[in-house]
Amino acid sequence: xxxxxxxxxxxxxxxxxxxxxxxxxxxxxxxxxxxxxxxxxxxxxxxxxxxxxxxxxxxxxxxxxxxxxxxxxxxxxxxxxxxxxxxxxxxxxxxxxxxxxxxxxxxxxxxxxxxxxxxxxxxxxxxxxxxxxxxxxxxxxxxxxxxxxxxxxxxxxxxxxxxxxxxxxxxxxxxxxxxxxxxxxxxxxxxxxxxxxxxxxxxxxxxxxxxxxxxxxxxxxxx
Numbered sequence: 142x143x144x145x146x147x148x149x150x151x152x153x154x155x156x157x158x159x160x161x162x163x164x165x166x167x168x169x170x171x172x173x174x175x176x177x178x179x180x181x182x183x184x185x186x187x188x189x190x191x192x193x194x195x196x197x198x199x200x201x202x203x204x205x206x207x208x209x210x211x212x213x214x215x216x217x218x219x220x221x222x223x224x225x226x227x228x229x230x231x232x233x234x235x236x237x238x239x240x241x242x243x244x245x246x247x248x249x250x251x252x253x254x255x256x257x258x259x260x261x262x263x264x265x266x267x268x269x270x271x272x273x274x275x276x277x278x279x280x281x282x283x284x285x286x287x288x289x290x291x292x293x294x295x296x297x298x299x300x301x302x303x304x305x306x307x308x309x310x311x312x313x314x315x316x317x318x319x320x321x322x323x324x325x326x327x328x329x330x331x332x333x334x335x336x337x338x339x340x341x342x343x344x345x346x347x348x349x350x351x352x353x354x355x356x357x358x359x360x361x362x363x364x
Contacts, residue, residue: 228347
């Protein structure tokens with residue numbers, strides 16, 4: 142097998158396998174929870190999603206640490222890190238991005254029935270549970286899948302914007318409905334930029350968590 146085919150197979154595996162692991166763990170946890178709780182499992186959907194994301198993060202994080210992180214550290218050593226002020230700028234950037242993109246998607250006047258079902262799962266539990274889940278745990282699992290493996294692998298064989306567009310499209314499709322998909326695609330472009338600009342997973346993860354935190358706070362305020 143020549144080098145081009147080996148590279149294509151490696152990139153394909155980096156795109157597919159992390160998502161299979163994430164989804165497999167999620168389905169396994171939900172099935173186990175259903176065996177224990179029965180129909181009442183729907184009341185604990187966000188808790189179960191958080192547990193699944195935590196388990197997936199442990200598995201995927203180990204793979205990222207051994208397979209991807211050495212490449213990231215090597216490139217970071219050549220480029221240098223960002224100064225502290227650039228990290229602080231993630232806070233207002235995430236807040237503005239969340240508000241602007243939510244308004245933009247709202248102006249599209251899309252069918253939100255599927256998104257409304259997701260919103261009930263995400264925003265009905267307590268504020269502390271929402272923060273633990275959508276700000277801390279789930280973004281880590283998603284960043285490992287879509288930036289740590291997908292974007293990083295695509296970036297190794299193509300220019301930045303091509304890798305960013307493809308990984309963002311992948312991220313948008315993953316969310317399963319049009320309003321969330323468009324929003325996730327646009328945020329995915331920003332997250333790819335954060336991964337590239339800050340030299341690894343930390344920048345993308347922080348930005349993702351801050352965007353979600355802004356959403357959680359907005360929902361609390363508006364309600």
